[in-house]
Every structure is written in C-alpha cells, then in structure tokens.
Amino acid sequence: MVPKTLSVLLLLVALSAAVVGGQKPVVLGGWRPIKDLNSAEVQDVAQFAVSEHNKQANDKLQYQRVVRGYSQVVAGTNYRLVIAAKDGAVLGKYEAFVWDKPWMQFRNLTSFRKV
Incomplete structure (x- = not known):
C-alpha cells in the first residue's frame, strides 16, 4: 500500500508545482501537439511510418x-502524424500512428490511412 500512496503523492506534488509555476497541468496520457515537426526524432518516426507502410x-x-x-506518453511514446507523401x-x-520505445529498440506502425 505504501508504494501506491507514494506514487499518488508524487503525482500531486508534480501537478501542484506545474500549477504554482504558472504552467497548465499536464494531462497524463493525453495527446499533445508536437512543437517542432522538423526535429530529427519526428522526421525519423515519419519516414519510418512511410517506409513501413x-x-x-x-x-x-x-x-x-x-x-x-501529436505525441502521447504511454509505455513509450505514441505519435499521431499527418504526413504529406x-x-x-x-x-x-x-x-500514421507509430508506437515508439527507443530504450527497447522497438518501433511499430499501428495505423496508416489516407486522409
């Protein structure tokens, strides 16, 4: 029971710090816009998606x-990208939806469709 209580306490402290610091609290597990679409990481994921498709x-x-x-932190990172090809x-x-776990050298194209 102690580890669960400690986890909840740490989560509350982190969210409180974000609010006090003038930042919007982070929605855990929620989709967030990717600010730098030209970053090497995003480009690598996008090119992987097209190649795998x-x-x-x-x-x-x-x-x-x-x-x-958009990205979503899960057990790794989910990417939801609109790609011009x-x-x-x-x-x-x-x-394209890609699930990435770089520490395991795992990347999976979970969905790819024309929009």
Whole structure:
C-alpha cells in the first residue's frame, strides 16, 4: 500500500508545482501537439511510418514532410502524424500512428490511412 500512496503523492506534488509555476497541468496520457515537426526524432518516426507502410502494403509512397503531429506518453511514446507523401506524381496526406520505445529498440506502425 505504501508504494501506491507514494506514487499518488508524487503525482500531486508534480501537478501542484506545474500549477504554482504558472504552467497548465499536464494531462497524463493525453495527446499533445508536437512543437517542432522538423526535429530529427519526428522526421525519423515519419519516414519510418512511410517506409513501413510501403513494406506492408507493397506501395511506393515517397515521404515529403510532416504536416502536423501529436505525441502521447504511454509505455513509450505514441505519435499521431499527418504526413504529406507522393503516390507517383500525386501528393496526398496520410495519418500514421507509430508506437515508439527507443530504450527497447522497438518501433511499430499501428495505423496508416489516407486522409
């Protein structure tokens, strides 16, 4: 019972510190907008998503850029990205969900669809 109580106490202290510091409290497990879509990490995840989709669907999409993105802290990080990619000469937008656990060298494309 003590570890659970301690966990709750630490969570409350962290949330209180965020509020006192003038920050909005973080919604644990919630989706948050990615501020730097051009970061190496986001670019790597997006290119992985297109490459993995191409392997799974026997497709030939060409990655262009990340249009918008959100991340969610879970057992690792979930990424929800809208990616611009070319299908031949036609530019389209695709929504990709990727689950990433870099400390385990694990990355999984959980969903990829045209939007």
